[in-house]
Amino acid sequence: MTTALPKDSWLRALRPQPARVTAAEYEALSEEIARSIEIVDGYIVFCEAPTPDHQTAGRRLANLLERHAQNAVKSGRYGCLTVNNDVDLRLRDIPLLNRRPDVILSRCLDRDRGERPRAEHALLVIEIVSPGSETQDTTDKLGEYARAGIPHYWITRLDNDGVTTIERYALDHASMLYKHLGTLMKDEAGGPPAITNPIPVTITWDDLTF
Template sequence: MTALPEDSWLLNIRPQPALVTAEEYEALPEEIARAIEIVDGYLAYRAAPTPDHQTAGRRLANLLERHARAAMAAGHGCLTVNIDLDLRLRDVPLLNRRPDVALYRCLDRERGERLRAEHVLLVVEIVSPGSETQDTTDKLGEYAKAGIPHYWIVRLDGTGVSIVERYRLDPASMLYKHVGTLMKDEAGGVPEVANPIPMVIHWAELEF
């Protein structure tokens, strides 16, 4: 067996001394919190998003926000869309994710209300080369167990968003059921989505 070099980072791995608590996480500076997620109290580093990933997130947020405003005008209540935001799924052991995009009911700013699963209507995660398992397996289970009604898994090609896999929560089993996949090159015109709010997906709006 070939020995690792003495300066290999693999030789410097240390166990996490204790689980991260909600209080400790909330005391972190924002620049640190943005770079990590907490899963069952354990720190998980988030790879810096690529420019394409960031652009896709903004495009999706803009599309969702436009339809959210129309939904509010139609009586759906106050809705907000944001990117790369702090989402508390559980306090003990701490489970804190930072989804790429989320559509959620407006928070009470005066009370400093924290974004929790019960506020969220839709979470969107954009798959990166290193996030396949997290986005399609880990988070699929976590968001469902937390009770978030809708989850989209988004994939990119060289020109922008190309695939949107849509999942809807089954309240009886607290598991997501796949309700359809939207594909940019698929025939049949401009796709329309009824839930969680009425939307029309214009692919040109999701290009880089």
């Protein structure tokens, strides 16, 4: 005796499923192709081209962070640090999980050993929320970056004049979930907010204004 499957089950069975991309296959892609995609659980996710405001905000955030990273290194309390935009970051090998954070603060890579950015190098990743990325940035990536062990995550939002808020999260190592540390807001009273982790940074909002 056979049991009839629901119509949608037959459709799923007949519809070809996309093949998962392996780490080796991804690494064989050209940089041009890799820059336009992310890989989530082995499946290709196409990235929309960032708007000019999004690009400007990413550059301003990276410049601000880099200035403080250089001061942190000069203090002698930190090792070599680097800040980059739109970097291919490996979170997991199987199934493959690659993201491209808008900004990343990380430990310097050993180029002689051919190291590529991985979760264990990252100290902080920053995502800039766009109209189409709300769920990804505030839910999907929030969980992915935490499970990968990245210590700090910032979610930033824009208006027509630049960066307006920065939501700060720190990893709770016991649960491997992020704890919300607070939200910095451009229109708050008082001077520029200063934070100490993952490195000392003073958020000068004028530097983040278009």
